[in-house]
Amino acid sequence: MTGRRRPFPAPARVLPDEDAADLLELTREIGEAELAPRAAEAEERAATAHEYPRDTYRLLGKSGLLGLPYPEELGGGGRPYTVYLQVVEELARSWASIAMGVSVHVLACNAVATAGTREQQERWLPDLLGGELLAGYCLSEHESGSDAAAMRTRAERSGEGAEAGYRLHGTKAWITHGGMGDVYTVFARTSPRPESGQGPSGSGISAFLVPGDAPGLSAAAPERKMGFDASRTSQVLLDDVRVGADRLLGAEGDGFTIAKRALDAGRLGIAAVAVGVAQAALEDAVAYAKDRRQFGRAIIDNQGLGWLLADMATAVTASRALYLEAARLLDAGDEPDRVRATASMAKTFCTDSAVRVTTDAVQVLGGAGYVRDHRAERLMREAKLLQIVEGTNQVQRVVVAGALARS
Incomplete structure (x- = not known):
């Protein structure tokens, strides 16, 4: 220390x-x-x-x-x-x-x-x-982003005895580390999706750990994104990818439960990223406002701008407190519905706050904030993505509302 x-x-x-x-x-x-x-x-x-x-x-x-x-x-x-x-x-x-x-x-x-x-x-x-x-996490598909249970990627049993395994077919979308992962946690259907009303929509999904160099696995060109360029995102293509039975994680059909359990923690990861981005923007804005002088004084001494910075600091501090509260519930093994709802609250609040804080940071820097000589514009672009990944903030509100209805 x-x-x-x-x-x-x-x-x-x-x-x-x-x-x-x-x-x-x-x-x-x-x-x-x-x-x-x-x-x-x-x-x-x-x-x-x-x-x-x-x-x-x-x-x-x-x-x-x-x-x-x-x-x-x-x-x-x-x-x-x-x-x-x-x-x-x-x-x-x-x-x-x-x-x-x-x-x-x-x-x-x-x-x-x-x-x-x-x-x-x-x-x-x-x-x-x-x-x-x-490792990469292959859950989303173009037609089943927020509705992960609607995935079409399938895993078919093949071989017998020592040769028993699975053959995977499908395309996963928006995969972080796509094309760079040494392994991928892949979710695929091992049985058809049940008809409406005939069972849980997530049943029949299984989880596999697939080597990144498996024959038939490839990645499309990286997506051209607004930000987070150094975090590569691409489609992962599965064209008759064969894996042994030892690559199945958990039992067949447990994949959706495994995915949901992981996503509670994953959403908190995104919340923490959002707070880090907002913290960086706040620090840059405060430093600039102390150094920049107009009309004979530092611009932070102007009430209108000082109050803007005060609101930014309040939003960052409140965001941190909320994700830590959700993490405390997760660590304590609280009831899953409460953990999930609080994680969704944290993901929503922290990422929405990050968008506001980084936007205001650009405003504090004025013209300087709009050019790439300062990182404020990059932080603003990065904050926007965080409202979308790991389930859009609209979906998070559905989760919270559902928990309220069941309470």
Whole structure:
């Protein structure tokens, strides 16, 4: 611990012990020394030359930051989500694409960690949590984004005895690490979707851990996005991809339950990314407003602008408190409906707030905020995506309303 005191509005952290404080300090040091200086140039190169910062994930894995919420006996850090998510926030404050990639990687590991057999966990988790293997999460499809139960990707049984396995066919869309993943957690139908009223719509879906170099698996060209260029997104194509029966995670038909359980934590990951982005925008806006002088005084001393900054700081602080409350419920093993609803509240509130805060940061910087010499415009573009990924904010409101109706 360096004991450095960061100026207001530095985030007030919830740290249960000295080890957690040291972990956050390590994350901050990595972010400020290794991530922030590279971010702007790497985003530009990713947009034009499709370069990918794969080395960064190895660094984070070696630093112990890729397996924090998983048990130590599985190779993880054994830390609660309240600590892990603050790490994600700190990473996002320096480079949002990397924080997004970490959140998705941890999400993709969830099926192995929670539904895999002991043999599967011992075989794959050490390299996944240590950063040697990078994982993607293949749930969404073009026709089944928010309605994941409507997926069409299928997995058919093949072979017998030692040759028993599955053949996967379909196309997954909007896949983070698409084309760069060493493995993918893929969800596919092992039985047809039931007719309306004949059973749960998510039944018949199973989860598989598919090697990234499996014959028949390929990735389309990276999507040309508004932001997050260094977080590669593409379709993943499955053309008669054959995997052994040992690649099935959990029992056949358990995939939708596995996916929903992971998404509760994944949505909190996005909430933490949003708070990190908003925190960075707030810090930049405050620093600029203190330095910029008009009419003989710093512009922060003008009430109209000072109040705008005050609202931004309030939104960031409230967002952090909400995602930490949702994480506390998750760590405590609270009832699933309450955890899911609170995670959806946090994802919605934090990402909506990030859009407002980053937009206001651009306004504070004026013309300077609209050019790429300052990161404010990139943060504004990045915040918008966070309202969409891991289930749009409109879908999150449906989840919350449903929980209210059942209460």
